[in-house]
Amino acid sequence: MDQHRPALVRSATFAIPIAFFALFFLYPLVTILLTALGSTANLKQAWAGLTAPVMGDVLWFSVWQAVASTALVMLVAVPGAWVLARFRFPGRSLIEALSVVAFVMPTVVVAAAVTALLGPTGPLRWLVGSHADHGIGAILLAHVYFETAIVLRMVSTYWAQLDTRLEQAAATLGASPWRIFRSVTLPRLRPVLLASASIVFLFTFTSFGIILLLGGPGQVNLEVEIQQQVLFLFNLPTGAALSIVQIIVVVLLLLVSSRLSGRLTPERSQVATPRRPHTTRQHIAVGGFIVGGLALLLLPPLMVVLQAFNTGDGWGWTNFQSLSTSHQGSVLFVPPGQAIGNSLIYACTATVIAIVIGGLVAVGITRTSIRPAVEGVWLLPLGVSAVTLGFGILIAFDSGALAWRGSFWMVPIAQALVAIPFVTRALVPALRAVSPSLRAAAACLGASPLQVFRLIDLPLIWRALVMSAAFAFAISLGEFGATVFVANSDRPTIPVAIYRLLSTPGTANQGQAMALAAILMAMTAAVVLLTERFRLPEQRHV
C-alpha cells in the first residue's frame, strides 16, 4: 500500500530527534541518577550531603526568593498589562520590543547591570541602603527586569480579549471602579494570573546566573548549590541528588502550570480596541506606565554601557581595548576578546542543531495524530534546568567510549538542548496553520514529500522559522547555566568570561566584564529587534 512511504518518512523524522534526545538528554539524566544512587558509597555520600544542615537553608532560600520575586513581578506587571490591554499611546511598541529584549537578555549581563545600578556609585544605591551591592534586593530587581515581559505579554493579550461590556454594566449598576475590578475583572483574569505567576515562579526558582553573581553570603539556591558541589567541592553524588530533587520539583511545577494554562480560553466575544486615554486618572496611569516601563527596561542596559566606557578617571575605549590582551594575573587563560569569537561559533552551531532537531520534532508532531500529553515530552528539557543539563553532560561524557567532554560539540549541543523547546513551540503552530489540503494538492500535482516540504511548508512557515532561529541564537549566545559546566577553560564563551571577570575583584576585571557585557547585549538586542521588525509586516497584513 502506498502509505508505507509516508510512514517511512515519518519514522525518519522521529528517529533523528529521538536518537539526539536519547544520547544527549536521557543518557546524562540516567548518569545523574546512577551517580546519586548507583552504589552504596555514592548513596551514603549523597544522603549525607542532602541531610547536611545547610541544605535546609538552601531549599528555604530557593523557595522564598522565588515567592518574593513572583509577587513583586506580578505587582509590577499586572497594572502594566491593564494599560497595554486598554490604551493606545506613543512608545507602546517601543516598550513591547524592549520587553522582548529583556526576556532574552543574558543573565550575566543583567547581573552586571544590576551590580552597576546598586553598586557603591550606582544611581539606585539608596534602594538597598548601605548594604553591599550583593543581596536579595539585587536578585529581586534582576528578576523583575527579566520576568515582567512574559507576564505583560500573557496578561495583556488575555485582558484585551475580555468583554468590556461587563465592566460597563457593573458601572451602570453603581459599582465603583475598585469594586468593578475586584468583583468583575479580577475573577475573569484569575486563570491567566495563575498561569503566568506559575511560569514566573518556575523561572525564578531555577534562576542560576542571577543568584550566583548577585547572591550574598548564605543566599544560595538549589542551582547554585549544585554548581558549588560539582565544580568546587567535586562532590558529584550530592550534586546529583540535588539535581534529582530539582527535577522532581520542576516537573511538579510544570504539571501545575500546564494545568493552569490549559484553562486559558479567553472570551473573545467583543474585543475592545485599545483607545487613547481620556480621564486625568487614565493619563496618569498611562504616563506612569511609560516612565516606569522605560526606566525599568532602559536603566539596566544603559548602566552596562556607561560602565563599559567608564575608565575610572573619565570616559573612553580602554575597557574594550584591553579585551584583546591577556594580562598577568587575569582569571582567563586567553584574551577575553577571544570569547566573542567562541560565542559566535558556538551559537551559530547551536542554532543549526536546534532548528534541525526542533524542526523535525515539530514536523513529527504535526504530521502524526499525537496526543498533547505526548507532545509535552519533547518540551521536557525546558523543565530540566540548564544547570542539571550541563552537569549531566559533564559527567556522562567524561570517560569511556563516549569521552567527548573536551570536544568542540558539547557546548553547542548543550545550548541547543536549552533552545530546542523554544524552536518547537514556535514552529508547531506555524506548521499546523498550513492547511493539509495544500500538501495534498501539491502531491496530486506531482510533488514528492520532500518537494512538498520545500515548496509548500517552508515558504509558508518562513517567518516563524527565522524568528525561532533568532531566538535560538539569542538563547545560545547568552546561555550560561549549562555552558559553565561544559565549556573548556581555554575556550570560554562571553557569559562564562563575564562571570569569571565579575567574580574576581579588581577595577580592570570589572571594566572588561562591563565591556564584554555591552558587546553581548548589543548582539542579543540586534538579533531580537531585527526579527521584531521582520514580524511587523505580517501583523499589518492581518
Added chain:
Amino acid sequence: MSDVQLRDVSVAYDDVVAVREVNLIVPAGQVAAVLGPSGCGKSSLLRAVAGIEPTTSGQILINGEDQARVPTHRRSVGLMFQDHALFPHLSVGENVAFGLRMAGQSDEQIAQRTRQLLELVGLADRTDARPHELSGGQAQRVALARTLAPSPRVICLDEPMGSLDRVLRRDLIELLQAAFATEHSTVLYVSHDRDEAFALAHTVSVMRDGRIVQTGTGDELMNHPVDEWVSDFLS
C-alpha cells in the same frame, strides 16, 4: 487517455467505514459522476483514487494497473479540491505552473501551457494576482486550470460548484464541458446536485452510506430508480 476501474474499494478512518466495497468503471475520455448526500463517502472515494487516503481493501486500477503501491505524486491523478487549496504564497500563474514544473517541463513549455489554460478559464489578465485577491468564482477557475495543466491521466473534481451562486454555476458547467472536450479527459466528478451531475456526466452513480446503490445515465436513473430512496433523492 486512461480508464479507471474501482474493484470492491473500501476506505475507513479508525473505526468509521466511509466507503464500502465500491465498484465503478470510468471508460477513457468519459465523465462519471458520483452523486449523493453530504457525508455519504463520495469525497473519501475521490481521495482514495488520488492516493491521499489509503484504501483498506479492494483495488484501484488505472489503465489496468493496480495503484496500491503508487504514491500520490506519481499517480498523475489531478484533484480539484472543494476549498480550492490554492497555494497562498504563489501567484495565479505560479499556481497553474506548479504541476508543469514538477513534471520537469521547460520554462517555455510551462509559460505556453499556463497562458493557454488561463485563457481557457478566462483569467489571462490575472496571472500575477495572489490567491487572496481573487473572488470565489475566480479561485475556482484557477483551481480548475491548475488541475488540468499537467494533463493528468484522471481528473477528480470534488464538489467544484460548492460555494458558487446560480449564475456562476451555469458558467462553470459550460466551462467544464468545454474543458473536458478539448482535453479529452477521463473525469470522476463528485456532487450532491442532480442537475449538475446530469449536465456533465455520461454516467451517474448514486452513493448512500458508503455504497453505490445505482449506476446509469440520467434518464435511466430518473425513469427506473432502484428504490424509493433513490427516487426521493433525485426528485
